[in-house]
Amino acid sequence: MRKRVVITGLGVVAPNGVGVTAFSEAIKNGVSGIAFFPELRDLNFSCQLGAKPHISEDKKREYLSELQLRNFNSSSILYGVIAGMDALKDAKIEPANPKEEPLWDLGIIFGSGTSGVEKFREAIYKIDDKNVRRLGSTSVAQTMTSGVSAYLGGLIGAGNTVTANSSACATGTEALLLGYDHIANGKAKYMLCGSTSDSGPYLWGGFDAMKVTTYKFNDAPNKVAGPMSAEASGFVPGSGAGAYFLESLESAQKRGATIYAEILGGAVNNGGQRGGGSMTAPNSAAVQKCIKDALVNANVTGDEIDYINGHLTATIKDPDEIENWSLALNRRGAEFPYINSLKGMVGHCLAASGSIEIVSAMLQLQEDFIFPNVNCENLHPEIDALIASEKIPRQLRKSTLQTIAKASFGFGDVNACVIFKKI
Template sequence: MKKRVVITGLGVVSPNGVGISAFSEAIKKGVSGIEFLAELRDLKFSCQLGAAPKISEEKKREYLSDLQLRNFNSSGILYGVIAGMDALKDAKIEPAKPEEAPLWDLGIIFGTGISGVDKFREAIHKIDDKNVRRLGSTSVAQTMTSGVSAYLGGLIGAGNMVTANSSACATGTEALLMGYEHIAAGKAKYMLCGSSSDSGPYIWGGFDAMKVTTYKYNDTPNKVAGPMSEDASGFVPGSGAGAYLLESLESAQQRGATIYAEILGGAINNGGQRDGGSMTAPNSAAVQKCISEALKNANVSAAEIDYINGHLTATIKDPDEIENWSIALNRKGNQFPFINSLKGMVGHCLAASGSIEIVSAILQLHEGFIFPNVNCENLHPKIASLISSEKISMKTQKTSLQTIAKASFGFGDVNACAIFKKI
């Protein structure tokens, strides 16, 4: 019999707030972390806006020692370590002491996309082709995809499965569902899951070249047209990390832990880059199938979904996403659930988007509110034809949510959808 799985700890490193308290306050107020970056202007980027968390040197040393920070240059690992350790602390689980055995019942699945680019660039910049061996002793740990999970594994003393996943923008949602399955199958008591993304021009430059980022708001970063807006012209690149501590309901109740939400189930699939799907665009049939299969796996009817935390990126694909939700749920107009997108406040945090957005979704479920859709007053007409405007709130609303959905759709035509319920 599958074990019931709940979330008992949260951590977040977001462009508009580091730590759950600051982040929760920011999303309630619609605070944006998007800003103009002179570095991108000097590099002649079309989009000269970005969104990155602010981490002081003092903050770094709350999590990593001076020795660990020596020659350390990976923002993605730093973000992931902070979010992961905060989620563990929030769940009131102590790391194993250095002299103790590993925590055999605690595992980690922490994903990323493009990892350690700044570190690798720094290392390569100092050498030539005849001196490759001089890349440096810290380059491997900071550039391997499993870097975040490896750092966390050592800090915590995790003794169960410690690994990483990488599925572009769907990474964080996929990591959660992988951790859910591991606990549901009785293979671990705790799973620390999440995802992280580096910041900076070497990460964001490729997206600028693809022309999927906006160029219209370089002088007005606080007015960037948000997801679902008719004026949306592309996303602002972001970065950060989100984390969640999963455990069995039985364990959480025995410990008297705070239960933020129960994970009812979900689904992961791929559109095969067929039927309109491609490396960069989703196959609508696969998106609808993923949502439908998530509901089936969670044993939830479409009518029970109160709220959707959308992937919605402020691109031309937003109307298609809304249509896919409407078809999969067979709901439209006033019957459509509440929906919002965090990307209006923090940009598109790439591999970290799913995890940061899941944290925002869980906070809304737990605390009973819906955060505003920022700069979305001019709703896209196709979306307006599918959803009643009252379901796309422009201000924070207090409301009682019971069952919610979160989906992420990533490059490679990968889809992931998770269903959560308030306990």
């Protein structure tokens, strides 16, 4: 018999708030972490805006030792370590004593898109093709995709599955569902899951070259047109990490743990880059199928969904996403659930987007609010024709949510959708 799975710990490192408390206040008040970067202007980027968390040197030393920080230059691992260890602490689970056995029942699935881009650039910059062995002894651990899960595994003493996944923008949502399966099927007692993403020009430059980022608000970072707005012209690249601690409902109740939500189920699929889908564009049929399959797996109907935490990116695909939700749930107009997108405040955090957004969804579910869609005063006309304007809150809204949906749609035509419920 499959076990019921709940979330009992959260951690977040976001451009508008590091730590759950700061992040919660920021999203309630529509605080943006988007800023102008002179470095991007000097590099002739069309989009000279970005969003990255602010981590002080003192903050780093709360999580990593001086030895670990020696020659350390991986923001994605740093973000992931902070978010992951905060989620563990929030769940009130102690790391294994270094002199004792690992925690055999605790596993980690923590994903990333790319890891240690700046570290790899730094290492390569210092050598030439005849001195490749001089890359440095710390380059491997900081640039392998599983670097963040490996660091967390060592800090915690995790003895179960310790691995990483990588599915572009869907990484964080997929990681949660992978961890959910481990708990539901009795393969682990605890799972720490999440995702992280680097920041900086060596990662963001590719998106600028693809012309999917906005260039219209370089002189007004606080006024960047948000997702679903008529003026939306592309996303702002972001970075950070989100994490969640999973265990069975039985275990959480026995421990007296705080329960943020139950994971009812979900689905992951791929559009196969067919039917209008491509490396960068979603196949609408696959998106709708992913949502419908998630509902079936969670044993809920479309009518039960109170709120959607959207993937919505402030690109030309926003109306398609709204239409896909409308068709998959069979709801439109005033019958459509409330929906918002965090990307108006933190940019598109790439591989970390799903995990940071899941943390925002858990906070809304627990604290009975819906955060505002910022800079979305004028709705895109195609969206306005599909759903009632009041279903896209522009101000903080108090609302008692029960059953909610979160989906992420990533490069490679990959989709992931998960259904949560308040207990």
